[in-house]
Amino acid sequence: MPELxxxxxxxxxxxxxxxxxxxxxxxxxxxxxxxxxxxQAFAAAIQGHTIKSVTRRAKYLLFQLEPNSVLLGxxxxxxxxVVADPxxxxxxxxxxxxxLGNGQVLIFTDMRNFGTLELFxxxxxxxxxxxxxxxxxxxxxxxxxxxxxxxxxSKEIKPFLLDQRLVAGIGNIYASEILFASSVLPQRSSHSxxxxxxxxxxxxxRRILLSAIEYNGTSVSDFRQVDEKTGEFQNFLQxxxxxSQPCPRCEVPLQRIVQQQRSTFFxxxxxx
Ligand SMILES: [Zn+2]
Numbered sequence: 001m002p003e004l005x006x007x008x009x010x011x012x013x014x015x016x017x018x019x020x021x022x023x024x025x026x027x028x029x030x031x032x033x034x035x036x037x038x039x040q041a042f043a044a045a046i047q048g049h050t051i052k053s054v055t056r057r058a059k060y061l062l063f064q065l066e067p068n069s070v071l072l073g074x075x076x077x078x079x080x081x082v083v084a085d086p087x088x089x090x091x092x093x094x095x096x097x098x099x100l101g102n103g104q105v106l107i108f109t110d111m112r113n114f115g116t117l118e119l120f121x122x123x124x125x126x127x128x129x130x131x132x133x134x135x136x137x138x139x140x141x142x143x144x145x146x147x148x149x150x151x152x153x154s155k156e157i158k159p160f161l162l163d164q165r166l167v168a169g170i171g172n173i174y175a176s177e178i179l180f181a182s183s184v185l186p187q188r189s190s191h192s193x194x195x196x197x198x199x200x201x202x203x204x205x206r207r208i209l210l211s212a213i214e215y216n217g218t219s220v221s222d223f224r225q226v227d228e229k230t231g232e233f234q235n236f237l238q239x240x241x242x243x244s245q246p247c248p249r250c251e252v253p254l255q256r257i258v259q260q261q262r263s264t265f266f267x268x269x270x271x272x
Contacts, residue, residue, distance in 0.1 A: 002059060002075045004136070004169030005212035006223050006231065010081055011056045013226030014106075017083040021100040022050045023065075033095040033110065034117050045119055046071065046098070058132050058168035062123060072118045072126060073108070079115025080224055082107045111222070132168040136205045141167055143199045150190040150198060157193065158186030159260045161201075170205065173218055173240045176265045178204045180239045185271045186264045187257070211236065239265040 002010070026046050028039035037045075049065040056062065061081075063071035073079070086105045090097060096117060098106040108117060120126045134140035146167070153160060160166060161175040170178070179186050182200040184193065193201075217223055217231030220241060224230060238248050242265060243256040252269030 001077050001171055002079075002217070002223055003171035003174055004056075004059065005174070005209055005233065006217035007056050007059050007061060007075065007169070008213050009217040009225055009231060010075070011054050011061055014061075014081055014083070015054045017104075017226065018051050018100060018106055019053060020051065021102055021104075021106075023047060023098045023106075024101060025099040026096065027090075028096045028117075029090055030095045030110075030113060032113055033108065033115065036118060042117070042119065045069075057123075057129055057135070058164055059171070060129065064123075068122060070120045070123050070126065072116075072120060072129075074116045076110075076112070076114035076116070078112040078222055079108065079110040081226055082109060082228065083226060132164055133166045134168065136167050136169060136209055141202065141205070143195065143202050146202055147193075147195055147198045150193050153190040155190050156186065156259055157184060157188045157190050157201075158264050159262070160190050162260075162262070167205070169209075172262050172264075173220065173237070174205075174208060174212065176240045177208050177238060180266060180271060181208060183271050185268075186259065186266050239267065241265065 023046055026043040028034050028042050031039055034042040049069065051063055052066050053064045054061065059074060061073040065071060083104055083106050091109060093111045094107055094109045096108040100106060123129065134145060149166060158175050158179060161170050178201060181204040182197060184197050212218060212233040215231060215233040216225055218233040219230035220234050239254050242254050244253050247254055247267040247269055250267065250269040252267055254265055254267055257264050
């Protein structure tokens with residue numbers, strides 16, 4: 001599932017390809033892709049709008065449109081945006097096509113069909129964005145922010161890092177990587193973390209996410225960039241999906257556990 005670095009990679013790829021383009025026509029091929037609307041109403045509402053900017057908040061893509069509105073996209077498990085010369089017909093998993101003024105089409109394709117596209121009058125009127133925690137790459141996310149919130153929680157640290165209300169954009173892959181880099185066991189109660197461990201989590205979050213963005217995200221399943229290339233950060237993962245392989249630091253075999261239905265990877269030898 002795309003996390004912050006993958007969504008940021010998509011946003012950067014789209015920005016250079018579609019900013020300034022006017023959506024001349026749209027077609028939506030799956031009702032579930034446009035919750036709260038219908039394919040016809042959604043296509044009619046977005047037609048004629050110009051894409052002013054493409055940005056990211058947590059794992060959401062925000063397309064600022066003119067006249068004033070916002071297209072909010074979420075890739076969920078397998079959603080992808082592709083910009084291409086119009087193929088002769090939609091591929092089986094294409095969920096929406098947007099014909100652009102330059103003759104290309106912006107295609108939203110989604111094999112598993114959990115991804116969503118929604119239209120809002122403005123970003124401040126999107127309730128689900130209002131409840132998100134700070135962006136981990138901004139100064140709002142620091143130990144002064146994080147420490148008291150962890151102190152007040154008895155949740156295990158790894159699932160808590162996935163809580164988008166605590167910090168926005170971290171998902172399953174990076175949570176395992178961040179805790180390994182911070183030498184913190186994923187099963188620890190959040191309130192048991194010491195200040196220097198919290199500081200390490202903050203620093204490693206920033207370092208790992210920035211590095212993953214630099215390598216265009218992680219393609220462990222089917223994440224692709226806008227140009228359909230894979231990301232490269234999977235080559236730098238230390239523990240994720242490496243059960244039974246030797247720890248890169250201490251060589252003890254890495255372990256996998258399940259926390260809140262999600263796999264967690266860690267080293268019993270060097271995470272405390
Ligand atoms: Zn180890």
